[in-house]
Amino acid sequence: MPAERAAAQTAQEMTFNAAIQHALGAEMKRDSRVILFGIGIHHGANFRALAEEFGRERLFQAPIAEQGFTAAALGAALMGYRPVVVIGRGDFLYCAMDSIANEAAKYRYICGGGRFRVPMVIRVNSTGMGGGEGSQHSQSVEATFMHIPGLKIAIPATPADAAGLFRSAVRDDNPVLFFEHRQLKRSKASAPVPLDPDFTVPLGEAAIRRRGRDLTIVTYAYMVQKCLAAAAELAAGGVEAEVIDLRSLLPWDKKTVLDSVARTGRLLVVSEDCKTAGAGAEIAATVAEEGFSSLRAPIRRLCYPDMIVPGTVYGESLFMIDAKEIAAAARGLLGR
Amino acid sequence: MPAERAAAQTAQEMTFNAAIQHALGAEMKRDSRVILFGIGIHHGANFRALAEEFGRERLFQAPIAEQGFTAAALGAALMGYRPVVVIGRGDFLYCAMDSIANEAAKYRYICGGGRFRVPMVIRVNSTGMGGGEGSQHSQSVEATFMHIPGLKIAIPATPADAAGLFRSAVRDDNPVLFFEHRQLKRSKASAPVPLDPDFTVPLGEAAIRRRGRDLTIVTYAYMVQKCLAAAAELAAGGVEAEVIDLRSLLPWDKKTVLDSVARTGRLLVVSEDCKTAGAGAEIAATVAEEGFSSLRAPIRRLCYPDMIVPGTVYGESLFMIDAKEIAAAARGLLGR
Amino acid sequence: MKPELEGVSGERVLHIYRTMVRVRAFDEKLIELGKRREPIIHHPTLGQEAPAVAACAALNSDDVIMPYHRGWAWAIGKGMEPGRVLAELLGKRTGYCKGQAGPHLADWDLGVLGRSGIQGAHLQIAAGVGCALKLEGKRRVCLAFFGEGPASTGAFHEGVHLAALWQVPVVYICESNNYQFAVPAREVMRVESVAEMAPSYRIPGVTIDGNDALQIFTTVGEAIRRARDGLGPTLIDCRTYRWHDSYYQPENMATDHRPAEEVAGWRKKCPILRLKARMIEANLLSPAQAELIEREAEAEIESAVKFAYESPYPRREELTEDVYAS
Amino acid sequence: MKPELEGVSGERVLHIYRTMVRVRAFDEKLIELGKRREPIIHHPTLGQEAPAVAACAALNSDDVIMPYHRGWAWAIGKGMEPGRVLAELLGKRTGYCKGQAGPHLADWDLGVLGRSGIQGAHLQIAAGVGCALKLEGKRRVCLAFFGEGPASTGAFHEGVHLAALWQVPVVYICESNNYQFAVPAREVMRVESVAEMAPSYRIPGVTIDGNDALQIFTTVGEAIRRARDGLGPTLIDCRTYRWHDSYYQPENMATDHRPAEEVAGWRKKCPILRLKARMIEANLLSPAQAELIEREAEAEIESAVKFAYESPYPRREELTEDVYAS
Numbered sequence A, B: 001m002p003a004e005r006a007a008a009q010t011a012q013e014m015t016f017n018a019a020i021q022h023a024l025g026a027e028m029k030r031d032s033r034v035i036l037f038g039i040g041i042h043h044g045a046n047f048r049a050l051a052e053e054f055g056r057e058r059l060f061q062a063p064i065a066e067q068g069f070t071a072a073a074l075g076a077a078l079m080g081y082r083p084v085v086v087i088g089r090g091d092f093l094y095c096a097m098d099s100i101a102n103e104a105a106k107y108r109y110i111c112g113g114g115r116f117r118v119p120m121v122i123r124v125n126s127t128g129m130g131g132g133e134g135s136q137h138s139q140s141v142e143a144t145f146m147h148i149p150g151l152k153i154a155i156p157a158t159p160a161d162a163a164g165l166f167r168s169a170v171r172d173d174n175p176v177l178f179f180e181h182r183q184l185k186r187s188k189a190s191a192p193v194p195l196d197p198d199f200t201v202p203l204g205e206a207a208i209r210r211r212g213r214d215l216t217i218v219t220y221a222y223m224v225q226k227c228l229a230a231a232a233e234l235a236a237g238g239v240e241a242e243v244i245d246l247r248s249l250l251p252w253d254k255k256t257v258l259d260s261v262a263r264t265g266r267l268l269v270v271s272e273d274c275k276t277a278g279a280g281a282e283i284a285a286t287v288a289e290e291g292f293s294s295l296r297a298p299i300r301r302l303c304y305p306d307m308i309v310p311g312t313v314y315g316e317s318l319f320m321i322d323a324k325e326i327a328a329a330a331r332g333l334l335g336r
Numbered sequence C, D: 001m002k003p004e005l006e007g008v009s010g011e012r013v014l015h016i017y018r019t020m021v022r023v024r025a026f027d028e029k030l031i032e033l034g035k036r037r038e039p040i041i042h043h044p045t046l047g048q049e050a051p052a053v054a055a056c057a058a059l060n061s062d063d064v065i066m067p068y069h070r071g072w073a074w075a076i077g078k079g080m081e082p083g084r085v086l087a088e089l090l091g092k093r094t095g096y097c098k099g100q101a102g103p104h105l106a107d108w109d110l111g112v113l114g115r116s117g118i119q120g121a122h123l124q125i126a127a128g129v130g131c132a133l134k135l136e137g138k139r140r141v142c143l144a145f146f147g148e149g150p151a152s153t154g155a156f157h158e159g160v161h162l163a164a165l166w167q168v169p170v171v172y173i174c175e176s177n178n179y180q181f182a183v184p185a186r187e188v189m190r191v192e193s194v195a196e197m198a199p200s201y202r203i204p205g206v207t208i209d210g211n212d213a214l215q216i217f218t219t220v221g222e223a224i225r226r227a228r229d230g231l232g233p234t235l236i237d238c239r240t241y242r243w244h245d246s247y248y249q250p251e252n253m254a255t256d257h258r259p260a261e262e263v264a265g266w267r268k269k270c271p272i273l274r275l276k277a278r279m280i281e282a283n284l285l286s287p288a289q290a291e292l293i294e295r296e297a298e299a300e301i302e303s304a305v306k307f308a309y310e311s312p313y314p315r316r317e318e319l320t321e322d323v324y325a326s
């Protein structure tokens, strides 16, 4: 979309992916220090136009070398640039794990004294199930990175949040992992995406997607839709669920969650990652520590089972969490 | 120690490290399929004798290539060998993350049908703080791997457990991470180490190190000592803490923990890893789900703060969890 | 004297030819299914059938392979049945991995050691497979296939280096097809042939015509002999080309920006037609026989499709069994 | 005409000489402290002072370096003060990183970009530093130092390859000292010189005498010029040797199993004595001046030690500030 037209509009309906691309283009225009690293970015559908607009020099096209080009982005960030690293699948973050967890997350600290900054975004083009691409292309790995101080994590559920969080990530002076769920990429939301270059969503702030007094459902990314569908179903049965979309996982919005649980007394955490030591564990543990007195029932986590993602569309379909399951878990918590 | 003498004895006082070396030598003798992979293993103090006894062919000495030789061990395991991979520091597991989390953990599953097995041990020679070696040699990374189905994790606190769990790990048909805390390596325990080649400690079973009715302290590895010291201090003040040493983190012994909390009604989890999304989160979350009705107070996690390990002995010393802090946290839970 | 062609026995030549025809027929069918949005993962290998087929033809049946993502030439070359391959891709219980592996595809009895979705990882795993083969001392070998893409990964460097250090019986076979998905290889590689990297590991590096099945058979055969004799790994770069776009999804937003003449030029170098012409010339094949082989392949693939589609799906519980071995 | 030695200006030669002497004095002092169980991390670099000192001497002050674990030749070579280095190792607030980094050691103003504890990681980070330097267009360069150990890592392969692909101004300088901790390099490497790997990236690879400070200065200088001119990275292997065991801990269970004659032989090739002899011969240095330089170095190190030990420790809160930038 040409900039002139964009300026004329204040908001526009876009897919999740288009919203991020729009924000990326705007950030590259706004700040010449924003540069890209990734595989095939002089050719891929998402990047060709950027290469044309901003010149190939700002898009460091890499071979298959996630460890290497993620570390390279760190190097450029140290010198004052603001790289965005494009990673094809969440699973490939494990290929770059040293560069992320040992280097980028710690580099400011190990250089000491606060003079060094690591303003970089690791943009995960696709995370989660739904493509039948096999167990090394379909994991939800976000919890792994919640445990690494020095990192931040954004994981939006709507096109507008994706745009707003992406801008915040690019402008942040720390390494930010930005996860895009594969099932959201082409989705549009009812709310249009603000085009204002100053529209940002702060890292670390949750959004209450639906108000309710009977229980709190905490979730993020693709599962937000499922939880909202479950909440609608529950409402039909007279149960009012509050649905919180975390939007960021590091830092995550403790206060919004604790306030909600203080009102509802019940917590259901829904996430697509494996249950054990997953994102839900941290939410649940924190509420058991800091919100204990409000709790009127056990906390419940509804997650992907502790297993490996099957390598086919059919196999995946057998394990996808759906609204019915969520509603059933919620009713279970309420003893109904 | 020559085998003849060992056979004559039934148990012997040994350091933690020596207990593991003894078990490793015994396993290599017992099963010729047990082979080693690692850096410097034809020369390092721990391995030279094994190279002499069993021949260098069984010890695949590698250059610095953790990703590569961990994957190589997987390859040998697939073909029926039982490799033990030696990794210098827990932090270096992130260098081998793809080989561990995407390959070894999933390989049996992605090969389908159950004909493939991955009997391998990843022995982490040193994990945790205390050496002043810097933030990339001193992390506690175990929680990262609790989230990866397909793996098992052993993390002993005593020489006898180290020997027994090591044997179980070598005999297990799945990839097992075996963590040796740096502060335990040269420690001896009062209880001698059984030398019987059939002495094993099963993976997934906790040990109650001290009985108590007032609260449950769940911990593992080096923190076990600190928790026992705290329990002694608490006992002097009339508080009886039960101390559970998890010994394994995947699978971990839910039942022992839940049973204990059912008796005490209070849970303190102590671990040296960073708090957010750490091992303690899973324990706390599980108890908040499945032991909620027993809880008479909020759960409390006492962990390393969400920060990076300083690069000096002095810096580390400022952040080490000590018995006093543990005792104070316990008293806090009891409102005393 | 038995008939032979360029030093390869007539029987092997016929086997290679027939296998390539079967691979092609299967590939074309899968592309067709893919375009109909059938839920399968398939990276077409049209035009580059020769390396994997000819290399597998040089193996004994107890040798093993570590394959890669592109196509199923290695699968069929190593003895897998198209019906059970497709069943696996569809997630059917009759697949090689009871429907849980999909494209990862493995078979213990055939020595197909699974296919990681992580580019390059298997080049390291193969080094360790080699350790096992060396220790067991049965002169077995492992072939590891890959595209030129993972030659840029740390996994390649660590894996090939370890194989060389330990002198294990692994042959690394690169199918260089000038592109890595949509990216021209020359934009992301410094060398022209991956074999140029062999000196870093002091192993033999050979660049050959990847559309010449017999040259591949002979070169890989020589590398296999070296491996069996304990002389360590060899790195072979087979120069070839795929005719089709990297993937086939209809909604794939055309990742194929290759010049039409380039594709057309390579189509003329079809490895199947080329072998066929030489066989006919050498009286190893008659046009009628060739026709028959094609018919048989088509019939085989038709019944494979029928088999796969008619097969049942596994139950949910069946897909949770193999996370851990007990 | 200004005096010069083998094409290097007398002033530079003197600087290199003096710096090596200072590095040596500091190193000996740290070994002494280490043996007394003072809580510092130090990998002695005695005998291999030349590469880092001479290479840094070829830089402009606004150029940057990415160092590695062995010794502090790069630190002092790039202008760091021994007192603040030791203060950092001891965890004192007056250290370069206020006592929180220890051996990781960095300084923004001096262009010392920190030292990862992960072998090889910085070879990739350096490639990206090079991207920044290339984009900013000020003809600055980055030197990346390493031992021959990480040449086996995937990080080396990916890092050097990326630097070559992007043609960024990075010079990779390997200090090959025949051992990787206690392991003889020949047991875990196929090549003799890391420079043999340069063809994999189609960049210049040069092997030079790592105990000849002037040859290093000249060779690195040439590589720096290429880098500034946009001709991309160079890989330089400096053949050298460390006299001391890899580490100094008294409880270190003697990891040093090197033949005594081997060590003695290399001691005779001392890079400092060698340069000194040539300088004296060329009338660039008198024995009295040499004596003075040594005295000054000793005095400097004495006061550095005093400074470091007398410095205060940071408070706990100070060490929690830099996890995130705000």
Ligand SMILES: Cc1ncc(C[n+]2csc(CCOP(=O)(O)OP(=O)(O)O)c2C)c(N)n1
Residues within 6 Å of the ligand: A039, A064, A066, A088, A092, A095, C069, C070, C117, C118, C119, C146, C147, C148, C149, C150, C177, C179, C180, C181, C246
């Ligand atoms: C670690 C990793 N990064 C990225 C990918 C995505 N990916 C799959 S195939 C491929 C290109 C492979 O190119 P090449 O090896 O030349 O094989 P070809 O497709 O040409 O046959 C990429 C980037 C991956 N699977 N693994």
Ligand SMILES: Cc1ncc(C[n+]2csc(CCOP(=O)(O)OP(=O)(O)O)c2C)c(N)n1
Residues within 6 Å of the ligand: B039, B064, B066, B088, B092, B095, D069, D070, D117, D118, D119, D146, D147, D148, D149, D150, D177, D179, D180, D181, D246
């Ligand atoms: C990824 C990783 N693996 C292992 C180590 C432990 N380690 C530190 S230095 C070293 C050997 C380095 O050898 P070399 O590069 O030759 O340097 P030298 O010590 O000889 O100067 C090893 C194995 C590490 N720091 N990082």
Ligand SMILES: [Mg+2]
Residues within 6 Å of the ligand: C147, C148, C149, C175, C176, C177, C178, C179, C180, C181
């Ligand atoms: Mg290719």
Ligand SMILES: [Mg+2]
Residues within 6 Å of the ligand: D147, D148, D149, D175, D176, D177, D178, D179, D180, D181
């Ligand atoms: Mg060395």
